[in-house]
Amino acid sequence: MLKQQKNEVSFPQILTFASFVGLVASFWQAAERVHMLKYPDQPLNCNMSPVVDCGGVLNDRLAAVFGPPNALIGIVVFAMLFALGIQRLLGGSWTVVTRKVAVFLTTLIMAFSLWFFGVSLYILGKICIFCVFIWAASMPIGIYGARDFLNSLKKPTGIVLWKRDMLNKYHFTVLVTVYAVMILLFLLKFQDYYFG
Numbered sequence: 001m002l003k004q005q006k007n008e009v010s011f012p013q014i015l016t017f018a019s020f021v022g023l024v025a026s027f028w029q030a031a032e033r034v035h036m037l038k039y040p041d042q043p044l045n046c047n048m049s050p051v052v053d054c055g056g057v058l059n060d061r062l063a064a065v066f067g068p069p070n071a072l073i074g075i076v077v078f079a080m081l082f083a084l085g086i087q088r089l090l091g092g093s094w095t096v097v098t099r100k101v102a103v104f105l106t107t108l109i110m111a112f113s114l115w116f117f118g119v120s121l122y123i124l125g126k127i128c129i130f131c132v133f134i135w136a137a138s139m140p141i142g143i144y145g146a147r148d149f150l151n152s153l154k155k156p157t158g159i160v161l162w163k164r165d166m167l168n169k170y171h172f173t174v175l176v177t178v179y180a181v182m183i184l185l186f187l188l189k190f191q192d193y194y195f196g
Contacts, residue, residue: 011088011145013089014085015084016088016089017085018138018140018141019079019085020078022078022081022133022137022138022141023074023079023082025131025134026130026134029054032045032054033058033063033071036055036058046128048129049193051126051193051194052126052127053128054128054130056126057120057127057128058128062116062119070116073112074134078109078137081102084102099149100149103148105145106144106145106146107142107145109138110139110141110142110145111142112138113135114135117135121189122189127186135182143171143174146163147164147167147168151164
């Protein structure tokens with residue numbers, strides 16, 4: 001297992017901060033959805049443009065793909081991740097089961113965010129500003145969650161060892177690349193609006 005460099009931010013710090021951002025964004029998104037249901041004739045405050053249109057996103061069935069609104073799923077998952085991050089920040093350690101739950105949740109939130117990013121761009125044709133914060137928070141949670149899990153494995157071999165070594169060496173590059181690809185896809189999708 002590689003030791004953390006002195007100036008490198010730790011996974012518990014990343015997990016706590018990013019899950020807090022995701023939790024706040026999910027709560028705010030849920031509040032906007034309640035407002036939309038309560039006052040269906042009023043536009044939402046977060047409807048900023050034809051592209052950044054929370055009402056258009058939240059009103060679609062894919063914003064509640066499993067039944068409850070996606071924001072409620074975000075609240076539950078980010079709250080659990082925030083609690084896990086605080087526990088580690090306070091010096092606690094994780095059991096093997098806790099590590100597996102944590103890597104499942106970090107992978108789940110990143111995969112779900114990437115899926116909804118694609119849905120927003122290519123199916124809905126608009127985004128919600130709260131989703132942007134959730135997407136931005138989910139990427140480091142997923143990438144550094146995988147890195148933390150792989151570093152916790154004893155004597156990994158083969159592809160697992162290769163993945164661990166690659167993430168230890170290029171974790172920041174992977175994160176920046178994911179952000180860059182997301183921004184590029186966004187700009188390409190809405191180039192007519194922003195550059196036309």
